[in-house]
Amino acid sequence: MYIPLNPPETEKCLQIRKNYETFFNTLDDFLFVLDLEGRIVHCNETIFRRLQYTAEEIIGSNVLKIHPPDRQKEVMHIFMEMIGGSTRVCPIPLYTKDARQIPVETTVIRGVWDDKPALFGISKDISRLQFSEEKFAKSFYFNPTPCGFSDLVTGQYLEVNDAVCELLGYTREELVGRTLVELGIMTPEEKERIASHADTEGKLENIKAQLRTKSGKLLTVLKSAENMQVSDKQYRFTVLNDVTDMLEAQELNEQYSRLQALMIKISSTYINIELDKVDEIVQESLREMAEFVSADRAYIFDYDFEKNVCSNTCEWCREGISSEINNLQNVPIDFIPNWIALHQKGEAFYMPDINLLPNNGPYSVRGILEPQGVKSLITLPMKLNEDLVGFVGFDSVSDFHAYSEKERDLLVVFSQMLVNIAERKRQAEALIRAKNVAEEASKTKEIFLATMSHEIRTPLNVITGMVRELLKQRLPPAQKALLTNAKSASVHLLSILNNILDLSKIEAGEFVLDNCVFDFATLLRDAEGIMTLRAQEKQIDLTLSIEPEMDTVFFGDEARIRQVLINLMDNAIKFTEKGSVNVKVWPGLMKDTLRVVNVEIADTGVGISQEFMSKLFSKFTQEENDSRRKFQGTGLGMNIVQHLVGLMGGKVEVRSTKGEGTTIHFNLLLRQARHDLLPAQSRYSAKAPDLTGRRVLVVEDNEMNRYVVQLSLQALNCSISEAGDGKQALEILKDQEFDLIFMDVQMPALDGIEATRIIRKELKLQTPIIALTANAFKHNVVNYLEAGMNDYIVKPYLEKDFFQKLNQYIPGLPVLPVEEAETPLYDLAHLREICKHDDGFMHTMMRIFIKVVDDSVPQFEQMRFSRDFPGIRKLAHKLKPSIDNLTIVSIYDTIRVLEKVDPDVMQPEQIFALMDEVVKVLLEVSNQLKSYLEKYGSGV
Secondary structure, eight states: OOOOOOHHHHHHHHHHHHHHHHHHHHOSSEEEEEETTSBEEEEOHHHHHHHOOOHHHHTTSBGGGGSOGGGHHHHHHHHHHHHHTSOOEEOOOEEOTTSOEEOEEEEEEEEEETTEEEEEEEEEEOHHHHHHHHHHHHHHHTOSSOEEEEETTTOOEEEEOHHHHHHHTOOHHHHBTOOTTTTTSSOHHHHHHHHTTOOTTOOEEEEEEEEEOTTSOEEEEEEEEEEEEETTEEEEEEEEEEOTTOTTOHHHHHHHHHHHHHHHHHHHHHHTOOGGGHHHHHHHHHHHHHHHTTOSEEEEEEEETTTTEEEEEEEEEOTTOOOOGGGOSSEEGGGOHHHHHHHHTTOOEEESOGGGSOOOOTTSHHHHHGGGTOSEEEEEEEEETTEEEEEEEEEEOSSOOOOOHHHHHHHHHHHHHHHHHHHHHHHHHHHHHHHHHHHHHHHHHHHHHHHHHHHHHHHHHHHHHHHHHHHTSOOOHHHHHHHHHHHHHHHHHHHHHHHHHHHHHHHTTOOOOOOEEEEHHHHHHHHHHHHHHHHHHTTOEEEEEEOTTOOOEEEEOHHHHHHHHHHHHHHHHHTOSSSEEEEEEEEEEEETTEEEEEEEEEEOSSOOOHHHHTTTTSTTOOSSOSTTOSSOOOSOHHHHHHHHHHHTTOOEEEEEETTTEEEEEEEEEEEEOOGGGSOOOOSSOOSOOOOTTOEEEEEOSOHHHHHHHHHHHHTTTOEEEEESSHHHHHHHHHHOOOSEEEEESSOSSSOHHHHHHHHHHTSOOOOOEEEEESOOOHHHHHHHHHHTOOEEEESSOOHHHHHHHHHHHSTTSOOOOGGGSOOOSOOSHHHHHHTTTOHHHHHHHHHHHHHHHHHHHHHHHHHHHHTOHHHHHHHHHHHHHHHHHTTOGGGHHHHHHHHTOOTTTSOHHHHHHHHHHHHHHHHHHHHHHHHHHHHHSSOO
């Protein structure tokens, strides 16, 4: 049905799209949308600006165009994995029009664009991050202090810097992958002695150790080490300080020890830093570094060259030293030209005595420093790539201080660490923003789907309810046919809606299997029973074969396995005009309690072309995909089947020849279960209860939906009250008592969830509340139950489910286990459905059954006498649909055994006993139907 948008809605949509485009194009990240063939269908302005392509050059082009030519095969391989869902990240750089490469990390999310499946890509420029890592590597490899990383478990070195190689006389290749003991650098006894000095966390601080170089020279070093964890692996960071020639300079050695310990602590802390603790850690390390170099004040400044100013962003002061951070905001850069010039060249500005600076008034370097009481200072540039972003500085106020070369080297490393950590924080925050954008998009999609579900299910509930009530009445055949078509269309629409919701959950990774113990054989026969009528209508033979020795009780998602079976069987029947559809099930390998279950569905239908075979599992695809196509469908079924089977540890394989038929094989990995764990059948009847004297409150804002519920209740002799929203319901409940409340969820004034909370918490009522909802997402159901509702029914509902809830929750109704009730010989419900509730047609079908029984009983006797076992199989096959249509469950399995009976496997006496059982039941049913027709159908 076409429903035109009113002008305000259209204007609102256009504004939303405009806002989206503005947001999309202001992001610095590379954003693009790809179709499933790799073509770029949409992208933001960043791609045009950074890659130097025009929209005409890039829109519609393959994504390979913006990747390096020598890596395009690798890109295509990753793209296929993205489509398959096995990966979401691509590390290949982007390629500009002028042949430059931009390092990126690309993350993709599956979605829908212009109603077609698509991939949404976000490429983060990691050039600066790579450069930061290179800077850190340089600060490690070219550090004058020997240091290295080793595996905490094996002791093998994973990496060492140049200073270690120079100290020990080995190459990096000789050291990496070996331990000091293996190389003879350290004796086992020395190793044990040093280990004994480690604290409970494995930390060493300045332990003297004897090491032997490759040339045989014995060195005395101070060894410091600390364990650190990166992700899920543990490492040891070790620093060696050669004190062989400096033992007499004890004071200097102590300073070096402090230097090493500080480097280890700061490096370890920065490697494992958490984003929300960056500012706290930087402040603490600023204090530690200042105390190490005996500074009285330490600070960090940011440069803003657009505004031509610099500002103090972080400061530490020794006790008794004045804070200057508030006085040093937006300081003009023009005041410190020489300072800036050195920083731009990557050099420190070092002044051991500020009295050596020229006195050029209050707006000079000396004029700024003297009021702060500074005697000596050093400031070191903070550069990201080639950009000067700020500086870190140290003031000496109480006394003059001359910085040693070692101290200056340390401060250079420290300044670079500050740059790296600031960049990591920026990158992490950018990733969080991108993640939030993606999550918000996912949330928007979920809200849309929930709204769509609600807006379709609500009117559909009215339609199906009205049709259901009309079909109960005596109507002319033509009108019944129209109503039956309307019912079929409603069921088809609901199936499409459910498929879309299933697919959305699968793509979002939110689809969860609901496992339980079930009988696979019963499930298969249920599916066969459901599809038998369709096969009969097309005069197609439908057969089911289950390996006789197969144990069929498993632990798995019974509902989803049934969905797969019915989908594939329905397809087989739909695409078969004549011939047969054969379902075969057999067990596969078993390991421990896990069993492979094989299912094969073979038909003699139209078959599938080889060209379409590759698209068979794609979404929204059909072989005839135009207005002339013969077979209806959304093209979602096979895609959902593939995902469901995959979730259950299996795979789907298809063999087909155009014009000859198709065979689909799938397997499932199921856990075998004990028979005694099978759940008991429901203790609550699905038949209409007698509610004489009972009171039911229906809370629903939609008048037509209230009417549908009223129609379902009116024949049950109960008193019905109505409320248009939760607020009205609360007013009614203050004065009246009810046995049951049906509560809609989405209502004006006061919704169903909040109304339920008030009923439970404020009114203190325990009346059973059943949600009437068009939203049955798992998180919605959790919200209903948490609010205090007892259960829920999804619109549009089946009347048997409606009645079962009444039987379950209205107090005082009889509750009997199904197995304790007498099982009737037959059930006319299925036959009534087949006959579209046409009593005349149903009576005719009953007379046909009686005639079939009258003809078959003598034939069975003749076949027993002649031992005509092939004839017995044929007659059983002929009787099976009639037994299924009347739901004669007592011989449901027996007739199927006779259909495949083999005298070489089963003794003739056993076969004849099964025949006697069938004949006895058939005659009893026939007699009961004759009595029924005498009473209601003008005789046999």
